[in-house]
Amino acid sequence: MSGHGASAAEAQLPPLTKGPHSKRVGLISIVACLGGLLFGYDTGVSSGAEGPMSDELGLSDLQTGVVISALVFAAAVGAFLGGRMSDAIGRRKTIVVLAVMFFVGVLFVVLSPSSHLAGFTVVVIGRIILGLAVGGASTVVPVYLAELAPFEIRGSITGRNEMAIVTGQFLAFCINAVLDNTLGHVEGIWRVMFGVCALPAIGLFFGMLRMPESPRWLVEKGRTDEALAVLDTIRSSDRARAELNQVIGVASDEEEVEASKPGFKQILANKWLRRIVLVGMGVAVAQQLTGINAIMYYGPRVLEESGFSESAALTAATAFGLAAVIGGVIALRNMDRLDRRTTFIIGLSLTTLCHLLVGIAGLSIPEDNSVRPYVIAVLVFLFVLSMQSFLNIAVWVWLAEIFPLNIRGLAIGISVFFGWFVNGLLALTIPTLVTNLGLTTFFLFAIVGVIMLGFLWHEVPETRGRTLEGLEEALLDGEIYRELPRRLPFAGLFYDRDRH
Incomplete structure (x- = not known):
């Protein structure tokens, strides 16, 4: 357990035990993470499907860009709406709705007409529906898992969703490559590439019908008997009751505030809530400004440039x-061993170094040198490995942990909305940047990385080793910020909080 600000809330809980209840938590995480798998596949499949799709439908480069980025911008909206919906109707029901949207979106894309304008229009509609589902899943699934998991293993349980995302992306890349090499000559093969993700959508729908609702959401809605019934299936009996009492205690303390200033008003009225939502937005944006999704969407283009x-x-x-x-496996192993802040700093330092090296390699190795593409491919490989090992999973886990219960869905929705919006801007601009700047584009990512390092060090509180209720209490009285380091090492200088 982390020693950073651990409170009495953790000490009051009976120790975590193994048994049927722990296996139940594992099963719930597997089913819910099908949402992450769909998220990953739908964002990764476009890297191989865009070419044959554009050829068959006769799309221009701009239209192709619209098709790809439509999902990303829709995901920004879906992240916000998904968070609001999960606060209103529950985490489980929201995920069931998202499963339906995944399936419907796939149908629109796969069954789109082959004619130019009609095909383009229907595919964009399908991609928008998929984007809404992807964004919703990116918000709701981590919160659902965080609220169900014991705090001792919350990082690894919640982190499984990001592992499912990267697994989905990997499957998309592999399926794209296999289909292109074996059936690339078949017209409409891109429809098969997109259509594969209908299967996990069906699994998510029927699986979530048998899963429980988040006990913390049930308490927040006053349904304590149902919350205890759920906790009894995923905790030992004494632990379930002790945990329920903690959740009820924190929820009761906030009832008056929640009733008078719900949602946005509550955030705006409390300086600590305003600050943590702004920090959440910054963390989500920092993740995207590493350029990880630019590689996942346009990796083949970058390699062609090399x-x-x-x-x-x-x-x-x-x-x-x-x-x-591979990075996801490493991250899950370390998620409950390393502090979130530590993984953030290590991850962003390594990704920034990789960006710098890619830019240097692009400038220093002649284009006619046969070694050039392999050197750049290895460096990009190391960038992705670093990102997934230390940054991506930690970001999603931290976002699912940090916000108070009664605004959790809304706050993570706001944060992820801005992350997806920046993601969409990158999806639109990366092809142009790579065409005009070549691999020196990576220098821009390196500069942004240095700036983001300062932000993460100075503003991001630690969350590991603490119950969600303990975090909430420390956040609402500002104590969590007083635990942050007093000085910021930056380029050999020190930033002193006491003077700024």
Whole structure:
């Protein structure tokens, strides 16, 4: 357990035990993480499907960009709406609705007409529906898992969703490569690429019908008997009652505030809530400004710019998906061993270094040198590995943990909305940047990385080793900020909080 600000709330709980209840938590996480798998597949499949889709429908580069980015911008809206919906109707019901949206979105894309304008229009509609579902899943699934998991293993349980995301992306890359190499000559093969994700959507729908609601959401709605019934299936009996009492205690303390200033008004009226929502937005944006999704969407284009042929680039891009999966395994192993802040700083330092090295390699190695594409591919591989090992999973876990219960869905929705919006801007601009600046584009990511390092060090509180209720109490009285380091090391200088 972390020693950073651990409170009496953790000490008051009976120790975590193994048994049927712990297996139940594992099963719930597997089913819910099908939402993450869909998130990953739907964001990764476009890297291989865009070419044959554009050829069949006769899309221009701009129209292709609209198709790809439509999902991303819709995901920003879906993240916000999903958070609000989960606060209103529950985490479980929201995930069931998202499963339906995943399936419907796939149908629109797969069954779109082959004619130019009609096909383009229907595909964009399908991608918007998928984007709303992806954004909703990115918000609701981590919160659902965080609220069900014991605090001792909350990081690894919640982190499984990000592991499912990168697994979905890897599967998309592999399926794209296999279908392109074996059936690439078949017209409409891109429809099969998109259509594969209908299967996990069906699994998510029927699986979540048998899963419980979040006990913390039930308490927040005054349904304590139902909350205890759920906790009794995922905790030992004495632990379930002790945990329920803690949740009820914190929820009761906030009832008056919640009744008078719900939602946005509550956030605006409390300086600590305003601050943590702004920090949450910054963390979500920092994750996207590493450029990780630019690689996941346009990895083959970057490799072509480095010197690979189109076919070789598509095959080589599967290595980036493999790096993400390997990094995810490393992250899950360390999630309940390393503090969140530690993983943030290590991850962003490594990704910034990789950006710098890619830019240097692009400038220093001649374009006609046969080694050039392989050097750059290895550096991008290391970037993805670093990102997934230390940053991506930690970000999603932290966002699911940090916000108070009665605004959790709204606050994470706001944060992830801004993250997805920046993601969409990158999806639109990366092809242009790579075309005009080449690999020196990575220098821009390196500069942003240095700035984000300062932000993370100075503003991000620690969450590991604490109950959600303990975190909430420390946040609402400002104590969690007083635990932050007093000085910021930056380029050999020190930033002193006492003077600024």
